[in-house]
Amino acid sequence: MLFEFDSDQRLWQKTIHEVLVKECPPALIRGIADEGADPAPLWRVYADLGWTELTEPSEAVELAIVLEELGWATDPTPYLATMTWFTPLAPGVADGGQTGSAVLDGVSARRDRDGWVLSGVARHVLDGDRADRLAVVTDAGVFAVPAADVRATRVDVFDPTLHIAEVSLPGVRVGDDARTGADPRAARDLALTGLALTIVGACRRVLELTLDHVRTREQFGAPIGSFQAVKHKAVDMHVALERARALAYFAALTIAADDPRRRLAASMAKAAAGECQSVVFRNGLQLFGAMGFTWENDLQFALKRAVAGELLLGGAAEHRALIAEEYRAAHV
Amino acid sequence: MQLTFDADVERFRAEFAAFLDANLPSEAETGERAYSSAHVPEWARRWQRLLFDSGWLLPGNPPEFGGRNASILEQYVHLEELDRRRIYHSFNPQGLGIIAASLLSFGSEEQKRRWAVPILRVEITAALGMSEPGAGSDLASLRTRAVLDGDHFVVNGQKIWTSGAHDADVLLTFVRTDPDAPKHKGISVLLIPTDTPGVTRRPFGSLIDRDDVDFNEVFFDDVRVPAENLVGALNNGWHVANGSLGHERTLLWLSFALRLEELARDFRPVDALDRDAYARLVMDAQALRLLGSAALARAARGEQDVAALSVLKLLGSEAVQKASEQAMESAGVAALEHPGMTAPYAHLNLEAFSAGWFERYARSFAGTIAGGTSEIQRTIVAERVLGLPRS
Numbered sequence: 001m002l003f004e005f006d007s008d009q010r011l012w013q014k015t016i017h018e019v020l021v022k023e024c025p026p027a028l029i030r031g032i033a034d035e036g037a038d039p040a041p042l043w044r045v046y047a048d049l050g051w052t053e054l055t056e057p058s059e060a061v062e063l064a065i066v067l068e069e070l071g072w073a074t075d076p077t078p079y080l081a082t083m084t085w086f087t088p089l090a091p092g093v094a095d096g097g098q099t100g101s102a103v104l105d106g107v108s109a110r111r112d113r114d115g116w117v118l119s120g121v122a123r124h125v126l127d128g129d130r131a132d133r134l135a136v137v138t139d140a141g142v143f144a145v146p147a148a149d150v151r152a153t154r155v156d157v158f159d160p161t162l163h164i165a166e167v168s169l170p171g172v173r174v175g176d177d178a179r180t181g182a183d184p185r186a187a188r189d190l191a192l193t194g195l196a197l198t199i200v201g202a203c204r205r206v207l208e209l210t211l212d213h214v215r216t217r218e219q220f221g222a223p224i225g226s227f228q229a230v231k232h233k234a235v236d237m238h239v240a241l242e243r244a245r246a247l248a249y250f251a252a253l254t255i256a257a258d259d260p261r262r263r264l265a266a267s268m269a270k271a272a273a274g275e276c277q278s279v280v281f282r283n284g285l286q287l288f289g290a291m292g293f294t295w296e297n298d299l300q301f302a303l304k305r306a307v308a309g310e311l312l313l314g315g316a317a318e319h320r321a322l323i324a325e326e327y328r329a330a331h332v
Numbered sequence: 333m334q335l336t337f338d339a340d341v342e343r344f345r346a347e348f349a350a351f352l353d354a355n356l357p358s359e360a361e362t363g364e365r366a367y368s369s370a371h372v373p374e375w376a377r378r379w380q381r382l383l384f385d386s387g388w389l390l391p392g393n394p395p396e397f398g399g400r401n402a403s404i405l406e407q408y409v410h411l412e413e414l415d416r417r418r419i420y421h422s423f424n425p426q427g428l429g430i431i432a433a434s435l436l437s438f439g440s441e442e443q444k445r446r447w448a449v450p451i452l453r454v455e456i457t458a459a460l461g462m463s464e465p466g467a468g469s470d471l472a473s474l475r476t477r478a479v480l481d482g483d484h485f486v487v488n489g490q491k492i493w494t495s496g497a498h499d500a501d502v503l504l505t506f507v508r509t510d511p512d513a514p515k516h517k518g519i520s521v522l523l524i525p526t527d528t529p530g531v532t533r534r535p536f537g538s539l540i541d542r543d544d545v546d547f548n549e550v551f552f553d554d555v556r557v558p559a560e561n562l563v564g565a566l567n568n569g570w571h572v573a574n575g576s577l578g579h580e581r582t583l584l585w586l587s588f589a590l591r592l593e594e595l596a597r598d599f600r601p602v603d604a605l606d607r608d609a610y611a612r613l614v615m616d617a618q619a620l621r622l623l624g625s626a627a628l629a630r631a632a633r634g635e636q637d638v639a640a641l642s643v644l645k646l647l648g649s650e651a652v653q654k655a656s657e658q659a660m661e662s663a664g665v666a667a668l669e670h671p672g673m674t675a676p677y678a679h680l681n682l683e684a685f686s687a688g689w690f691e692r693y694a695r696s697f698a699g700t701i702a703g704g705t706s707e708i709q710r711t712i713v714a715e716r717v718l719g720l721p722r723s
Binding site for chain 2: 004005006061226228230235238247249259319320325327328
């Protein structure tokens with residue numbers, strides 16, 4: 001097994017990164033957080049560049065590269081929800097450039113003469129308030145529902161550019177043709193992997209900013225990065241990041257190859273990313289000292305995105321319980 | 333990115349697997365155990381010689397040195413196949429992996445013929461004399477002196493932690509030949525036969541067991557060593573040291589991955605806390621394999637990224653330690669039993685079979701101390717990977 005990017009993948013990553021440095025700088029994030037600027041033009045940039053067309057499972061590694069970089073940039077658009085929550089549950093439903101998300105629980109489907117009636121309330125739906133379409137998971141299957149048919153309210157959250165909504169379906173009528181036929185169990189793997197990559201990207205940003213800080217901040221006549229206590233904390237961040245990044249791309253690769261380990265790999269990716277953000281948040285914010293504890297410091301955006309990723313779709317401990325079960329079932 | 337090796341590597345694996353299936357020593361043959369890392373029982377000598385003669389000992393070497401010019405990926409699957417059958421290719425691992433390898437890189441043709449080949453064919457065994465009482469992590473502070481006197485060096489000083497020295501025929505010894513040069517620049521390397529007058533070896537037990545005797549103190553009192561036993565150029569020993577240790581670094585992570593996979597096999601989680609630790613162990617093992625294979629790909633292209641290998645050593649050795657501790661705690665008071673029978677029976681690897689959980693946890697500290705402590709590894713990574721300033 002050779003686990004490194006090929007030359008096309010390296011070029012792809014470089015391209016994505018350069019676009020985001022130009023199109024999604026900290027000033028843009030700050031404008032959205034502080035002044036309520038609209039991220040829609042940025043979404044159109046992604047669509048124009050073809051990033052929203054990475055919908056085939058075989059392109060999972062290329063999609064993963066985009067997602068890691070978007071995590072690095074604290075992406076303010078609904079790209080993650082569209083590409084990893086909606087699309088796997090409703091393949092082929094949205095036109096290029098449309099946004100989507102998914103309602104994963106809380107809704108039941110009742111059959112009637114004309115089709116189906118969907119009822120229920122789902123809390124904490126990523127981008128539920130601004131998606132064009134929603135994939136609604138019920139015991140009777142997955143339904144694709146236009147946003148206009150549901151009531152969605154954005155909830156205030158600690159990550160200032162993240163959209164989380166409460167979504168209610170007050171008896172929404174849909175036809176049989178709204179059922180997508182997707183398997184929620186398989187779709188889950190990409191959603192988890194996408195969050196893991198978002199966390200990994202955000203953690204990479206925190207580490208970069210932290211390293212810049214400890215290299216330049218001087219105390220006692222020396223850069224604080226020359227002190228062993230500081231160095232070793234930074235290394236622990238790096239090691240946790242390397243581990244999480246490897247497992248996140250492994251998960252993407254198992255999806256691309258439809259490898260039987262994909263379910264285990266997705267939980268490993270999510271759990272490792274969760275463990276990584278724990279170390280990176282703790283050491284990163286600590287090493288930045290008071291300077292990191294200000295609204296003015298851009299560190300906050302990546303820090304908050306990393307933790308948000310941990311809290312969505314089950315935290316590290318929940319996934320470790322699944323891993324132990326899954327691994328022992330397969331090997332012992 | 334790919335999840336499998338190319339067909340040519342798999343063909344190589346199949347060929348070696350067939351060789352192993354036909355030639356692996358049987359249980360009846362392997363009665364005598366190895367007592368130290370330079371004590372090789374007769375059956376293990378026959379085994380190593382067979383590997384050498386068949387080109388399967390160190391497949392990356394040319395045929396005259398026990399190999400078949402195999403690629404780094406082929407060397408990797410070779411080690412995987414050996415481990416799967418729980419046998420070592422050599423019971424004098426430092427002789428093979430460090431000393432013979434150093435001689436092949438830095439020695440003269442005469443030294444290769446006279447010392448490297450006999451070590452590879454285990455006609456003699458070798459130990460590595462690097463550390464001293466005052467030079468452990470700070471190896472370049474070593475003080476054992478060698479002074480040229482006619483056609484001999486005269487050596488005085490002391491080594492310690494010299495694994496297997498009491499059973500070894502020759503020591504690859506790092507000595508100071510220029511006390512006035514900056515400390516990294518005045519070091520040279522000598523091959524010192526252990527039967528030379530003035531060499532005294534004093535083995536001592538490890539924390540594991542009073543009878544677990546691999547460590548040695550070695551004293552040199554006016555030891556006369558022929559000048560032709562100088563390995564590499566005079567005062568170029570630091571370069572040799574980096575090369576010597578580099579030989580074993582590229583695939584060192586694999587041994588930690590294998591320990592983790594053994595732990596995943598042997599550790600039976602009982603409660604939720606155990607299962608939580610177990611999942612971390614499974615993740616560590618998978619991550620190490622993935623990161624290791626990326627390092628392997630770099631090595632296959634001829635890139636040597638020593639600092640990145642430090643990340644793997646750190647991750648692997650600490651993961652083994654954490655998982656061993658959890659397995660010990662899970663076993664409760666039964667973990668105290670010594671010997672403890674925590675691994676399946678394997679006639680080629682009785683030590684693992686008979687180790688209790690407390691012993692396995694204690695042994696894990698060899699991983700975080702030997703070959704550069706975790707603290708040293710963190711400093712290397714901080715300075716050479718993360719670019720933080722030296723203190």
